[in-house]
Amino acid sequence: MESYLYLILGLAAIVCAYRAMISTRLLSSILYLACVSAMVSVILYLLGAQQVAVIELSVGAGLVTVLMVYALSVVGDDARDLLSVIPKPLAILIVVLSAFFVAIMVFPLVEPPLDVTSFSLTVVLWQQRVLDVWIQIALIFSGVLGVLGLLSEREATPISHTERFADQIVGTSHEEVHS
């Protein structure tokens, strides 16, 4: 019975993901992504990872969606139906092959646990994996920089030839540091 519950939720997540990927309108893509996030967080909850499920629901379905919608409102939705650069059969072949090999290697590994004596998230996160917390802090700082880049209203000056050349070398990433 539990299997069917997972199956329904999982299928819903995959279908939403597919819709999000395939949709030509960015806004509906974003909403579908929120749905994926919600489904995934329910699955996480059912798996027993309650805390992460809650974080995922609030961050994945909430924060990221808001960010995306904001970015969309800044750049505007150019709803062109862009044709793929890569031939679709090739893409499908690659995807199927990757999925096949992953599946073949991973399926035998998954077996239900024998006993259920496990550390709680708090113990693991704050005592065993303190390093992760520091990494998260560092990440959040770069996230703040990213938000600044997102919010900056400065219009790009027309690029001169030399600047353009510099861009070719360093990419456009310095822009975000500036702003």
Added chain:
Amino acid sequence: MAGTLSVLLIGLPWLGALLVWLSGDARPKILHILAVGTSVSAGLLSLILLAFAGSQPAVNFKFGGWFGDFTLVADGLGATLAAVACVVGSLAVIYSVDYMQGEAQLRRYYAFILLFIGAMTGLVLSGNLFFTFFFWEITALCSYALISYYNDDPKAVSGGMKALIITQVGGVGLLAGALAAFSNLGSFQIADLLKGATSIPAGLLAFIAYGFLLAAAAKSAQFPFHTWLPDAMEAPTPVSALIHAATMVNAGVYLLARFYPAFAQVPGWTLAVTLVGMLSALTAGLMALTATDLKRALAYSTVSQLGYMVYAIGVGGVFASQFHLLNHAVFKALLFLSAGAVIHSVGTRDMRKMGGLGSKMPFIRNVFIIGALALAGVPIFNGFWSKEFILEAGLKQGPVWAFGFMLFGAGLTAFYTIRMTWLVFYGQPREQLHVHDSGLAMKISTGLLATGALTTWLLAGPLSGLMSGSLPYHAIEPISTINLVMDVLTGAGTWLALIILLVGAGLWVVVQRSPNPIPQAHWFTELMGTFHEELVSSSFGFEWLNQQVVAAVKKSAAVLQKTQTGELNWNILGIIIALLAVLVMLFWGV
């Protein structure tokens, strides 16, 4: 102490390069001071390092993982070559103060020269093959950048590209050899390879040995890769001096000398080395005979002299080769720098347009003649002692036919050296050229080198002592300078060589005496012209081989360039295909 010095010898020039690069082109004076300061202090430190030379690693950084420890070994071989690189390099830098006066983009020039010097020191001091390869590649990069310094000149750019590609082919040989050695020994340490050479299976050892020979031949511009060095003449002259005397081409000879004890037992290897050296010495000598470009003539003579060193290693005279390397570095740097002074002054490299310059720039003429006499192997000058020492070793231990050819080569050397000197400094001025005397910095560096060309042979005793004391696998016997002098003076080869040399010189006099030496109607010029047309312009047909290599590399680069579409989706496809490859490997591995 030796450890600190070794690190400083690499670090100081590199630090200088960094500072030069950062200080910008606006104030050239600062660039000159920085470059001269760092290189000269590195030169002085390298001389101090000689006193601390020893066979044990002076520096040992743990790198963990597969690379092994990063060791710097300041033994006799390494310390001597480091001293050559730093001292001659610093003289070239001093000389550049005059030569490069007023050039744009000085910092690019100085930064690469200092990087070059530091990399060369690292290459000869490194005790870890992997890092030897690392420094090896940096020298290749620097030579490319410096040869193509005048990057609006297509000849300079293609010359640099050729040098880069040909020496990369050699680099592949070095890397393959190093990896093969690692696969068997589990260590990149050079000392382990020298010690464990007998335990390596014969086939694998032969692979390593010939891989290293390929690397050395490409780097030192030896047969059949001898065509990149003359094309590298488009570089500013101090760079040519640096490449020919202090850095770059010495690396190949160093590599052979370093691994001689390990590879001497490989069947055919010593013969192959002898042959490579002999063919280089002869073909390059013949090409120098017909060259009309002053720097090209000198470049051919470098290939030919390097041929002598390689030949010496082939017949087992490791010390003789290193002694000649030291002397050659001094007199070749002298020749290049004084030739550079002439070129800088008259504005052409064509010897047919020069002539009679001696009276107008007497100082340069005098030092050039000192260098030329050393190159020709005239007694008392340093080139004489080491060349005769090589010939002695060749007569005692090598095949007689090779010795005969090398003797012939000595005559050739005398002939083209005198021809070169005559064409530039004597005779009637053939064209009205505006001549000005050279600057102070030029005189300082050439003067110091001229003193060196007269005296470095006195160092033979200490040098052999240093090498025999710190090279446990090479079995070099210490020989005092007096003994060496006696050896050379009593050897049959010396007198034979001197006779050949006189014949060579006399031949030039005959040619010179016959009327009308230079205009086209002259029989000798005609003969040489035909010779040049038929054989030399194509480097005896090996230009074709080198061009094929270069063309193949360029073609494959063009093909690979197509994969750089700049489109994100294709890049992602590449990443995912790599992921797929990893998955497939894991699948089969499990």
Added chain:
Amino acid sequence: MNISPLNVVLLVIIGLLAVGIYGLLITRNLIKIVLVLQILVKSAMLALVLAGKVGNNLGLGQSLAATVIVADTVVAVVGLALAVQVRRRFGTLDVADISTLRG
């Protein structure tokens, strides 16, 4: 049909992975690429929790998943910021037009 719930979750993971990879390959809009990355990361996060469950150390799996959520959000923020700046500079979000790295 006797298939364990954990295997079903694994199927979901692989399904999300496949959709994500396919999306990365065919999507040309920068914002949408960021979006597709989110799908991929969700699949990875689910896999971490599943591995924690299977390896009988759900706490570890959860803690790593929490890190992944943070990283993922930051990726989204930076990616979107880049997309916005690219849009300002190049006037387009189509990655096929932004090919200044062409060799």
